[in-house]
Amino acid sequence: MLSCPFPISDYPYITMAHGGGGSLSKKLIDELISPVFSNPLLDQRNDGASFITPGDSLAFSTDSHVVSPIFFPGGDIGHLAICGTVNDIAMCGAQPSYLSVGFILEEGFPTNDLWKVLQSMKRTADDAKVQIVTGDTKVVEKGKGDGIYINTSGVGVIKCDPPPAPTRVQAGDVVILSGDIGRHGIAIMAAREGLELETTLKSDCALLNEAVMSLIDAGIELHCLRDLTRGGLASGVIEIMDTASLSMEIDESTVPISKSVRSVCEILGLDPFYTANEGRFIAIVPATKQDKALAALRSHPLGNDARIIGKVSSGDPGLVTVKTSIGTHRILTMLSGEQLPRIC
Structure with a gap:
């Protein structure tokens, strides 16, 4: 030192x-x-x-x-x-x-x-x-x-041509999430409020450039990338779909959430879909490239739990729905305020 x-x-x-x-x-x-x-x-x-x-x-x-x-x-x-x-x-x-x-x-x-x-x-x-x-x-x-x-x-x-952007997203694309969500926001809140958890929950704060480069080096056509910071997964995908004038369905059962994050969110009435991350991102790619993209991302330590969580369609512009574990659907909307302030 x-x-x-x-x-x-x-x-x-x-x-x-x-x-x-x-x-x-x-x-x-x-x-x-x-x-x-x-x-x-x-x-x-x-x-x-x-x-x-x-x-x-x-x-x-x-x-x-x-x-x-x-x-x-x-x-x-x-x-x-x-x-x-x-x-x-x-x-x-x-x-x-x-x-x-x-x-x-x-x-x-x-x-x-x-x-x-x-x-x-x-x-x-x-x-x-x-x-x-x-x-x-x-x-x-x-x-x-x-x-x-x-x-x-x-x-x-x-490093890729053309560069990823929401306007490049197409109906039929798949959405890949790099790992579990919500840890940063809950870790900050626990530290700030002195919450005593059974295990110390650490922020997921991490550098994502090498994980992204693994996708680019594999020759994956990247239609859009988004790191899921303030507003979490929900805000990120809503913003993309609004710009792209497309819709998306997410399968809730495929979204990884740690037991600690899920427990704290249930107790405090928070939604992990809206909770901040600082080391997670989504990649929206053509369905024909999904297996290759998953393999490339999982080759990096920050992407070893990467999963396909949803699909883009040509439905109502800006609409994002979640298929729940009981088979119903809920609509994701933008937060009217900030769920957890001062988290980044």
């Missing part, structure tokens, strides 16, 4: 002066943040990063992270911030390359906690094979924030 080069004993908490653009700002960036992410592009110390991608089509995404608590079973806000943007780029059928990071720190935030977050981000970026090449840090007065917020933006090179 690297030791922190910043004099935490002198500044155990973030102060307003750390965001003032003066010597303490420079010390925070030069001695704490920049050494963690050091690489040739970042070390140029420009306001932005310049790089060459001759002849490539690029995907670009940005995301902000306000999760509470910032450290939770299975991850932390730093790990989540890198995964969030890497996964968004991967859903465009692209291999992520470069990220920017913006920190908003609250006066009084423990410097040691910032160091832990930075180390987590570095490990996750290295695992994703991406470089953090530019960024920004601001400090707000105590009481005007909640410790730390992080924004990450990124670019990646598109």
